[in-house]
Amino acid sequence: MTPGVHQVTGWGLVSLSAFIAIYYSIWVIILPFVDQDQPIHTFFLPRIYAIAGPLVAGVIALTLIGAFVLYVTVSPKKVKKS
């Protein structure tokens, strides 16, 4: 890596995680206390997706990981040539 690229990557990751944390906090913790007719609600999907989205993503991820582990475990071992 040329100098500076990993700084940009690192601080990019930090700001991405900070943005996700703040956005999700507002979505889940603050929005239930804001009235439905306030304009801030146009920036967020309906609240059910805040719970269903991560849940579905987690189920899919765990399924893929499980399928991969099963595949690696069941498939016959290759004989090493040496």
Next chain:
Amino acid sequence: MAVSKLFQWLICLTSFLAVWLSYVLGLVQTKFSEEMNEIIIALPIYLLILFACVLLGMIGHRVATFNDCELASKELKEHIDAARQDLAKKGYKFASDWKS
């Protein structure tokens, strides 16, 4: 107290889940408002997402502040040079100096 990191996390997790489940399953009588109820229902997933964000931020911070120790590298090279000169003085022949 010699409790391993795994058990510290497991104790935190189970005590949180005990309180949360007892609320969600209605084992305790509470008088929270409708908004508070919605937040409490989503709390485990919210904490999970927040945990993931903290870990991602830690990785990013470590990547950003990763230093490559140029001073130490220079010092080490000086030590190697000094050792080579010392060995050469004593008649040691280096493989890298061989000419066929």
